[in-house]
Amino acid sequence: MSETSDAELVARVRSRDQAALEVLYDRYARSVYSLALSILHDPGAAEEVTQELFLQVWQYPHLYDAARGPFGPWLLRSARNRAIDLLRRRTRERQLSWRLEVTAHATSDQNDPDDAVLQNEAAARVRQALAELDSSLRQVIELAYLGGLTQREIAQRLGMPLGTVKTRVRTALQRLAAALAGDREPWADTR
Amino acid sequence: MGGHEVSGHEQELVEYALGELDPKTAARIARHLEGCEHCRSELVRIEEALGWLGTAVPQVEPPPALRARILTTAALEGRQRWRLAWARGLLAAAAVLLVFALLLAVFQADRRIDDVLARQARIVAVLAAADWSTAMQGEEADLPAQVGRVYLDREERTGLLVLEELPLPGDRRIYQVWLIRSDGGRDSAGVFLPDPDGKALLVIQAREPWTTYRGMGITVEPGPEGSAQPTGKQIAGCTWNWEGWAAH
Known part of the structure; x- marks a missing residue:
């Protein structure tokens, strides 16, 4: 079943095929766990996020809607949102600067020929586009995505006008989205 | 992207995808998305990019015990769920219809689709x-x-x-x-x-x-x-x- 598509595996999970859940786990657990660990910096909490997420896929597979894109990025987005929610609950009283510190330069380019998720063409394009971003753009997207900071918080921390942060976050995300279609040209600044 | 048609909603779509909009603005964007195919496909692209961005972090192997724990829990939960569904199906079926109708109604006021789904999962x-x-x-x-x-x-x-x-x-x-x-x-x-x-x-x-x-x-x-x-x-x-x- 290791060649089966994600969509087919999710359909089998819907009909209570546990072997399909195992294949999805083997395919995505490392990406999910690594992302949660990068956000939370706590192996126990990363395990908790990974466990909750895969059990949710098992219990409520209908929550994934194929019309809203492929399964992989949906799962990773859910992992990111769960990890950020947990991070926000844990750091509500702590200094924001701690979150800033741990998220600086948190991303890196990956090249593991054995990992099907990393070898996914769309994923590789997005990572390539991230690597090609100016450091000013990369910084804001890392703070927003992995640090869970709002654009207002980023502006405060970097001592930058909110409008500049918004423009940078939008430009960075649009370049990553454009890279999905193989489009290397940055989008026109729509401001 | 030379021929790209600017819809005027890019900034809000980015903030919607990041879950940063206040509930009122998010509800307005959700309503707009229902009728605007262009913005819907833009949102799908932004969300897919955000998802794959998650692969750009250092990769770490999860502990092997985690796999066993998740699969065992899934196996136990599966049996219990079907037993409950059989015993309590009548009540749940009636209630689920009602709740899905209500969820559609309150959907507009919610901040993020993920929030709605998590809440829906809990309610179900x-x-x-x-x-x-x-x-x-x-x-x-x-x-x-x-x-x-x-x-x-x-x-x-x-x-x-x-x-x-x-x-x-x-x-x-x-x-x-x-x-x-x-x-x-x-x-x-x-x-x-x-x-x-x-x-x-x-x-x-x-x-x-x-x-x-x-x-x-x-x-x-x-x-x-x-x-x-x-x-x-x-x-x-x-x-x-x-x-x-x-x-x-």
């Missing part, structure tokens, strides 16, 4: 376990005779309160739910405001098992925190009648 889980239900009766002249229903799992401490016709309680006031103990004492089960259509879906967590209570009441209290004990008149309520539950 409570309903799947529910084995008893009763009507919540209006006790004020200007309220309908039935303002909603309560769904409980009698062996547990969670329940769902579904309210359909409750007006907003007035400036700086809030509704508070009380669980009525057999000795007449009241345990607070939380405060809430219905949406502008008078609807609310509340997962209730009781301090003690349901059988130690004899009913539930709703009062109007000072917002936003509510009160330690009821200070306002009870405007709606119900008493348990464990022997049977009234049909819809």
Whole structure:
């Protein structure tokens, strides 16, 4: 079943095929766990996020809607949102600067020929586009995505006008989205 | 992207995807998305990029024990779920129809689709376990005779309160739910405001098992925190009648 598509595996999970859940786990657990660990910096909490997420896929597979894109990025987005929610609950009283510190330069380019998720063409394009971003753009997207900071918080921390942060976050995300279609040209600044 | 048509919504779509919009703006964008295919496909692209961005972090192998734990839990949960579905399917099926209709109604006010889905998952889980239900009766002249229903799992401490016709309680006031103990004492089960259509879906967590209570009441209290004990008149309520539950 290791060649089966994600969509087919999710359909089998819907009909209570546990072997399909195992294949999805083997395919995505490392990406999910690594992302949660990068956000939370706590192996126990990363395990908790990974466990909750895969059990949710098992219990409520209908929550994934194929019309809203492929399964992989949906799962990773859910992992990111769960990890950020947990991070926000844990750091509500702590200094924001701690979150800033741990998220600086948190991303890196990956090249593991054995990992099907990393070898996914769309994923590789997005990572390539991230690597090609100016450091000013990369910084804001890392703070927003992995640090869970709002654009207002980023502006405060970097001592930058909110409008500049918004423009940078939008430009960075649009370049990553454009890279999905193989489009290397940055989008026109729509401001 | 030379030929790209600018829709004017890019900034809001980015903030929508990041979950940064306030509920009112998010609801406006959700409404816009329903009718704008261009923005819908833009959002799908932004969300897919955000998802794959998650692969740009250093990769770490999860502990092998985690795999076993998840698969064992899934196997156990699967059996239990089907047993419950078989035993309690009738009640759950009726309730799920109602709740999905209400979720559609409250969807617009929610901040993120993920929030809605997580909430939906929690509500469905409570309903799947529910084995008893009763009507919540209006006790004020200007309220309908039935303002909603309560769904409980009698062996547990969670329940769902579904309210359909409750007006907003007035400036700086809030509704508070009380669980009525057999000795007449009241345990607070939380405060809430219905949406502008008078609807609310509340997962209730009781301090003690349901059988130690004899009913539930709703009062109007000072917002936003509510009160330690009821200070306002009870405007709606119900008493348990464990022997049977009234049909819809």
